[in-house]
Amino acid sequence: MFAVYAAEPNPDDPLASLTIGERPEPEAPDGWVRVTVKAASLNMHDLWTLRGVGIKPERFPMILGCDGAGVLPDGTEVVLHSVIGDPAWSGDETLDPTRTLLTEKHQGTFADTVVVPARNALPKPPGLSFAEAACLGTAWLTAYRMIFVKSGLLPGQTMLVQGASGGVSTALIVLGRAAGLRVWVTGRTEDKRALATSLGAHQVFESGARLPEKVDGVFETVGKATWSHSMRALKPGGVIVVSGSTSGPDPSADLQRLFFLQLRVIGSTMGTREELGDLIRFCDIAGIRPTIGAELPMEQAKAGIEDMLAGETAGKIVFTR
Template sequence: MPIMRAAFASRFDDADPLAALTVGEQPEPTHPEDDWVTVQVRATSLNHHDLWSLRGVGLTEAQLPMILGCDAVGVDAGGNEMVVYPVVVTPGDPRGVSILSEHFAGTLAERVAVPRSNLIPLPDGMAATDAACLPTAWLTAWRMLTTKGRVADADSVLVQGAGGGVATAAVALALAMGKRVYATSRDAAKRERITALGAIALESGARLPERVDVVIETVGAATFDHSLKSAAPMARIVVSGATAGHQPSVNLRRVFAMQLEILGTSMGTPGELYELLAFCAENEVRPVIDTVVPFSRVEDAFARLHSGDAFGKIVIDHTA
């Protein structure tokens, strides 16, 4: 059986997810349907989803070993550079869809199989290591701001917990759209990085000089009350994560008195990914990258992600 190098979950370990990571040989990808194609991977980026997989969230023992990774840029059989859209129609999943590395092998391998319709051409002049950051975290941020947050109608945006992939992407994108951006972080070093991007950095929970039109919320219970208090009348609070608690206390009087919208979202559509790629290419927006490492150091990349010290995306260069 043909084999390839890959990074995969070989078991689950909730207390120490890095212990469940294995780098070694796995079978070449197979095509479950005729419209699937194989892509030679050039670059990937890590997401917290990868750590959750190592903890056993969303996977079962029967699915192991599971190749990790959602994001990728690669080359198709015709030699074309393509960005991989990571959401796949999955009839057996209650959601009707799944992300690569849930039911189908992920992108942290030499090659990955995906439906042909999941491939979007890499824009001219865009580096593979930049584009590999976009399909999950940046796409989520794009949808939060545009489709859900209707940021075109907004002047100001608050991003909670900037430093992580989605939050940092939201800061960079909102700034590129010409919005006034406030961003919070408990970490002084990350606040310095936020300021360098052009946003107004604040300590978590600090009072804003104004109420904002859109709040990007990925933290959860630890910041949600602050998000409510920082929202202007008829503002949109868009939620895509709950890294610090998923059961916040919500002041419903404020919600209805201020006519606030609380909107949930996850990922985005292929069309939105195409729009995001075009926006970044046309406006010369480069993803915020913490570090780029060769695949031979993929374990170091996971350790960096797990540490919580990363600012922006961690990218794996498969060509290095």
Template sequence: MKAVFITGHGGNEVVEIGERPRPARGPGEVLVRMRAATLNRVDLYMRDSGAGITHRLPQIMGLDGAGIVEEVDASETSLSPGQRVVVHPGIACGRCEFCQRGEGVLCTSIQYLGEHRDGTLAEYVCLPATNVFPMPESLDFAEAAALGVNHLTAWRMLFTKAQLKPWETVLIFGIGGGVSLAALQLAKLAGSRAIVTSRDDPKLQRALAMGADHAINGTTQDVAREVMALTGGRGVDVVIENVGQAVWSSALKSLVRGGRIVTCGATTGDQPPADLRRIFIRQLQLFGSTLGDLDEFRHLLALTGRAALRPVIDSRYPLGDVHAALDRLEAGSQFGKIAITIDEP
């Protein structure tokens, strides 16, 4: 089968487009014929170094994806050949203490597609039936694929970790990226007030058109000062951020007393000043978060169908143009998800 895979670590020179063995389906698994996937920052990380992530080379790239069921057990009741499906990229062991209490995303031996095992940038992927869900009928394959990482991550951050309420205000850093845009969409569906930041005015204008209540340019404006002006000196209830060191101080200073900050990334560095006095005096709450559980994905998919939620797709590239797609992701100029379309074999 045709696939995108890394043969080493470096730049796009280690990313090859070629033939790989078609996966063999085992009992309890589903063979999915992929039709679309989207790129995530971890794709660049795996290409660049993959440090700290156990993997073997060559490694097929790609975390999220959507496609059509090719093969499935005859006894499977919720999936059938020809069905349009979306995948959850985290395969948990089902046996550790965290899996046993329903927190599969904390599994001690979880394996992610495109990281620990072959991923979705291929004509076929094989994974447990528990990780395969019917697609919302309102979405195309690229839009459905986008739900599997960014929207699921934002869902857990907003509703499981921060427990955002409709009357609260949320500050979302780095609008234009996939998780940030997903957080904006979900926060507005929940009825909350949303303030967004970016260093790019056109991105801020697009976010306002999508429903953001206020927009702050992090280069020309002091984020914390603007937040205080917008909230009458109170601060926001929740901060959603995946930028890390560059915005950490502003994030903490923007919170109301007892406010919550949820982080899922550190693209500008992972060692910011802790500002411990602010944290304990103002009794701030800090949460780390990654991806989401199968049940959270189920709830997200149900909401998507009811609310006509559509992930924002920045651009679409055929599988053969993956190098150009990775370049766009690395440049950080995208607004929404960069999708990879996978032709029928």
């Protein structure tokens, strides 16, 4: 079958590992289902896979793609949940120490067919296109959990999103606005700030700019490049919710500010199957949709990955079959 995969780990030149070609058809073990992929979205996790981060060398070749939407053999249209844990685990599967994601142990969605546990295939609402649905399982689920599960923010409070154009950031803007929060966003360029405004941000600022007032919560995916600004932006008792550090970790935690102002720093990773179901219903009820920056045939995956590597994104990059 057709697939886009990492042939081997390449920490220094991830695109050199990218291969577009044929891979064996997957077999579905008991309790798993085959899904004909209609659309799959690109995540930073795919770049980490190409670099060999978070995946054992013996797992290669590895088909890329954490997210996807497609069709079951009986014709049911589904959205895929990429967190795969122990079936015996009870509670939040993101806390299961044996959990894994598609592309870490199991082959991913950038292919004609993917196999997942039957419980990981959730019904797709008719109102969502396959391309839109393919954005939900990682970036949008991550943003949903950051706001609604981890932050504790309430409608009317102010949230700051660091970074204006990535998949998680654009999801945070749309979901925050729909939740009744006042949404402020920083962006490196005028185009990125304009994108944030078009998605519903109430105010936009240059990266590192002094804000008109302190905020109740900061949503952090950038890391080192924005961390000190995030700490300075918070009201006493405010919260930073962190789900990534694309610019690298910050060695300075600013502990004096942290304890004196009684700030909270909360980590957040992906989300549960139940939270994905809630997110799907929220999008359907509220009429909100993922922002797709580029939609390409899967055969053109290299171009999309090059854009992500260069930071040239304006929402999610989606590959279709």
